[in-house]
Amino acid sequence: MQIGESFVGEGTNAAHVNTVLGERTGPVGTAWAEALATPSSGHAPFVVVGRPGVGAVPPTLFVNKASITGDRHGELTWGAAQAGVARGVARAVAEGTIEPAHCADLVVIAAVWVNPAAFDDEAVFENNTEATLHALRNGRAGLPTVDEAVAAGLEPFNPFFRPGPGSSSPSGKRSL
Numbered sequence: 001m002q003i004g005e006s007f008v009g010e011g012t013n014a015a016h017v018n019t020v021l022g023e024r025t026g027p028v029g030t031a032w033a034e035a036l037a038t039p040s041s042g043h044a045p046f047v048v049v050g051r052p053g054v055g056a057v058p059p060t061l062f063v064n065k066a067s068i069t070g071d072r073h074g075e076l077t078w079g080a081a082q083a084g085v086a087r088g089v090a091r092a093v094a095e096g097t098i099e100p101a102h103c104a105d106l107v108v109i110a111a112v113w114v115n116p117a118a119f120d121d122e123a124v125f126e127n128n129t130e131a132t133l134h135a136l137r138n139g140r141a142g143l144p145t146v147d148e149a150v151a152a153g154l155e156p157f158n159p160f161f162r163p164g165p166g167s168s169s170p171s172g173k174r175s176l
Helices: 027-037 071-095 100-105 121-141 146-154
Strands: 002-008 015-023 049-051 060-064 106-113
Touching: 002 121, 015 027, 015 071, 015 121, 027 060, 027 106, 049 071, 060 071, 071 106, 071 121, 100 106, 106 121
Parallel strands: 060 106
Antiparallel strands: 002 015, 015 106
16 A cells, blocks of 8 residues: 655645555555445545546546535536546556556545635646646655654644744743
């Protein structure tokens, strides 16, 4: 099982993609089928297609992390973001990050964040392409390393939060 993560872009059109790549006959395949068969309110996992009737290879399940908030958000999720995921997976196969000879034995789960305030189809498409490809590359490479993850965890920030001055230091003591 390969687990990857990537965040690409800025602002409301950025993409955050988590990927899980694994064997169809293993736990990833089981999770893939269960997720497809058990949609919930606002979240309807679906099979990614490169174009209607042509599914991604390896089969890729798109799981939206944000509940669909309206027609435009749905269009961006099912349109531009899905197309970006399809292209990212295809590029990963074309470059050998996912070995073409093993595609028949594998499945991908892509958990994808599309901001309800996103507005730019092309930016959403490009950012999801790059985020999917980078997540798959990171999964294959086993990234981040333990040292990278610990360093990031000791001084965390993300697009929605950055600790301010005076936040706890890595030792757990408040800075003065």
